[in-house]
Structures are given as structure tokens and as C-alpha cells.
Amino acid sequence: MDIQNVLGHKVKEAVKSIFDIELSSVEFQPTRKDFEGDITVVVFPMLRHIKGNPEQIGGQIGAFLDEQVEEVSGFNVIKGFLNLVISDGFYLQFFNSVYDTENYGYVSKRNTDAVMVEYSSPNTNKPLHLGHIRNNLLGYSVAEILQASGKKVYKTQIINDRGIHICKSMLAWQRFGNGETPETTGLKGDQLVGKYYVAFDKAYKAEIAELIAQGTEKSTAEKEAPILLEAQEMLRKWETGDDMVVALWTTMNGWVYNGFEETYKNLGVDFDKLYYESDTYLLGKDVVEDGLQKGVFYRKEDGSVWIDLTDEGLDEKIVLRSDGTAVYMTQDIGTALQRVKDYPDINGMVYTVGNEQDYHFKVLFLILKKLGFLWATNLYHLSYGMVDLPTGKMKSREGTVVDADDLMADMTQTAAQLSEELGKLEGYSDAEKQELYRIIGLGALKYYILKVDPKKRILFDPQESVDFQGNTGPFIQYTYARIQSILRKADSKVDLSGFQNSTDQGVTLSVVEELHPKEKELIKRIQLFPEIIGLAAENYSPALIANYVYDLVKEFNSFYQQVSILGEADTSKKVFRVRLSKKVGEVIRSAFQLLGIQVPDRM
Structure with a gap:
């Protein structure tokens, strides 16, 4: 009720x-x-x-x-x-009605309309980095939250597998690679290809410096460095289907895909459908022609096609160049239509892309609305801020990015060091310890990023994120493990089955009639969970889930400190408090599932 x-x-x-x-x-x-x-x-x-x-x-x-x-x-x-x-009776009635509810808070009945959530969408010239981690965690979590709120959800990404940046890595591998492969080097494929993207930039800068030393203007040198001209020629060959270039492109992209797959698995994210820019970059041209006939677009004297959005407070935007080639906007229009064609039940899309693309998506959504697509009113740009480290800004060309794989490994190691210092792992095998360190380290990373409103910039401090006190993932995981410990002890001390009776509706009733204030506060927190899921879905904000579960855990720890559970002399109260603890644990686990975070049974 x-x-x-x-x-x-x-x-x-x-x-x-x-x-x-x-x-x-x-x-x-x-x-x-x-x-x-x-x-x-x-x-x-x-x-x-x-x-x-x-x-x-x-x-x-x-x-x-x-x-x-x-x-x-x-x-x-x-x-x-x-x-x-x-009244206490109201809260007791509520608690008893949801006690046996599996995945309490989740809406089990799915809407007929679906929403597609796009996230990750990396370039195939380098490994995933810290910025991609925020993107993936946000997109995956929002997809899970939307699904829990009753939406049918498809998770997707578009892999940027073409363009000059890909050719730079390919050319550098040809020049400096000596035929090395992921197998011969032991490197993940994306890391190997990223190594040559950095090598290209190093060689490119050296050639610029040499040209400047010979008297060439800097701006000219940057355009005429031989290695850049060669990369541009390679791109032209790829576009015309040159067999050797396409074969190398296929091989090196294959290395990258294998590397990405391993990173996604370690990060705990997945996708229902993959799109590739090499397949989609020609899409949208027919839509432009249709838009010209409808008067949505107009053609300039040079043959280029534009849309005038000045009445909407934006500017004029090109959608087709004078030579008939598409721009990114054209491609995004075509890709959106292709997705609706592939999944006719889609009635909305969420694009998880950094806030530097805010303007692009305003224009894209407005164009799709002007073209008359009804689902265009349900498009959302999940815009997010940058992630900074105490060491400063990342630059992928210079090889100073924080590699996603390295960061996850470092988080596991940090969790291991802190856990060993706490010294509570007696009886764990080495394999169990390593798995626990991984769960704690990844939980710390994910929670630290997801507890912040997506639009805000983050300064990520790995050491702070693994703290076992305060608003952190490990603090919440530790509370969950504490609850599991209570339940294990209760199994041997408390006969739960002896203190329940059934109503005509089959609802299990507790024998307690009066609540301790701390019990009441916990039930009130539990009662909020479905509403929080709905708000998080409406606002596309995992931060609402993260901060809700932190408040729930703080309330439980206050209850744990002030109210005796297994030491309670009144058996009916003891049974009720065990049940209440169990339900809190289930809500913690469910909330963390929405954030893509695991919870350990022991810590």
C-alpha cells in the first residue's frame, strides 16, 4: 500500500x-x-x-x-x-508483504516499447582507457536500471573502425613492427595496436621537426610530413577497397576486437548488438535526399546540403559535402534509422557520450524530429564529464592515457594491500583471496565513478576509492558481508520457521507488534527502493542508486550498533531482526547489481 x-x-x-x-x-x-x-x-x-x-x-x-x-x-x-x-502496524504489514519478494523493487512486467542504450563506442587504434571506463560503467548501469524499471532494453555500441587514426596505427606497424603479433609479444591486441599509434605520433613529430629545421613553416610541415601523407594515401586505398590495405585493416582490427572483448569481460559489461562505422559511414544519404524534398534541408550553390537551425537557437549545419560525401551527422542520422529498422520495437535511444558532444546531439535530435520520426522525441544524450587523475590530463597520442586494463589490475592490487593490512582473511585459499581482491577493487572503482552525477567532472583517487570507511564501494560490500555473517550464525541459533503464521492470502506475518525506532527507519529505507529505481531511470542517473544504498547501509550500521540482533533475549524480536537484516542484504545486492558491482559473502 x-x-x-x-x-x-x-x-x-x-x-x-x-x-x-x-x-x-x-x-x-x-x-x-x-x-x-x-x-x-x-x-x-x-x-x-x-x-x-x-x-x-x-x-x-x-x-x-x-x-x-x-x-x-x-x-x-x-x-x-x-x-x-x-503506525508500526503499517510498516510491519509492508515488510511482511515484501519479505519473500525476489528482486524487490524491480518491475517484472516489461513495456512493449524498447529503448536502445549505446555506450563504449571506441576507436580501434588504441586500448580502452579511464574515460572509456566511465562511459561503459554509466551506459551499462543505465541499461540495467531502465530494465529494472520495466523497460525492454537493447545494449549496443558503434565501433569506430575506419578513418585516418586507424591508418596511422597500420602504417606505423608496417614501418616499425617487424611482423610482431599479439601471440609473439604476449600483448593484448588492442595494446599492441595502441603501441603503434603512439609510435606514429613520435615519428610524425620527428618529421615535422626535421622539416622546420630545413626552413618549412610549422603549419606547412604539419600538413606535409611524409608519414602523414602516406597515412592519408592508405586511407584512400582502404576506401577504394585495395586488397592489401583491407587485409591489414581486417587483421589489426581483429587483434583489437579480441583485446576489447577481454577488457569488457573483466569490467563486467556486455552488448546485445555491435555496429561498425565501416558498415554505417555511408548511411543517411538517402535520408538527406528525402529531407531536401520535404524542405527540411536546403542545397547551397556549391552543391553542399545544409539545415538552418537558427530559429531554434543553434546554427546552420552541413549534412552533405559538395562532393556528395557524408559527414558524421549524416552517418548518425542513418545509423539511428538503421537501428529502428533492425529493432522495430525501439521507441527511444540513449547515447552515452562525453559532454564535448553536447551540441552535436542537440542538432542530431532536432534534425530527426524535423524529419518526422515520432521516436525522435524519446532520444537522450547521457552526457558525462571528464575523469581526471591526480597526475593530470590524459593524452592518447603521447601514450600518457591510463589504460583500462592496467587500472583494473592496479585496483585489485590496492584492494589486496588494504585487505592484508586489515588481516581478516584467515582460512581463505590463495584463489579465494585473489577473487575477493578483484571484487573489492572493481567495486571500489565502479562505485567511486557511479556515485557522482554523470554531468560532473571526476577527480579519481584510487587509494581513496578503496577505503573501507565512508561513501565507498568496499564500505558497502563490507556491510553486506557482515549481514551474511549474521545470517550464517542465525542458521545455527535461530529457528526462523517457528515464528510465522499465514493469513488467508498466504502472506507471511511476523509475530512482533511494536518496532524499535531503528527497525522502523530501516523499513522506511527499504520502502523507498522502488521509487529510487524509478527516479534513477527517469533521470538516467546511477548516482541516485549509489547514494540510496549508501544511506541504507549507514542506517543498517546504526541499527547494528544500537540494537541487539542475535543477542536479543526475546526470540520473536530476534527472528524479526534476522529477517530484517536479510532483507537489507537483498536490497544492497539488488542495488549493486544495477551498478554492475558484485558483493562478497565474506570479507
């Missing part, structure tokens, strides 16, 4: 009965911790309709609710805030 919905109707009934006024809505908020109560009716908005003192108005409404609503067991008024005390 939704207590807010019940109270909303009753408050309107009270206002009608007392003041003969029809209220259209009622504003609620959680009662502040320094006041008695569970839910607060905000009286101030009513003053637009009711003349009088807000405290008196609140008192009259409170008295009505106290008499008329079974679930209200008391009230107090502080200025314009009516604080209502909800």
Missing part, C-alpha cells in the same frame, strides 16, 4: 470537510530527523486557497487524519509543516 497515496486522498478530504475547498494536489516530504514523524504534509502551498494561520490549519488537518486514517498514530505541527507519525 502506498501511504502517500492514501494520505493524499485523506488530506484533500480533510480540507474539503473543514474548509470546503477542493485541493488539486498535496505536497509531501520525509520528516526531518530532528522532529517526530515519518512523513510531512507541507501546509504552505495550501495558503493560496485557505486563509489563516498555517500552524492552525495544519493542526486541524492533523486531528482529522489522526481520527480518520488507521495508519496515522499521531501528529505534530512545526510552523507550516504537519508531521505525521505512521
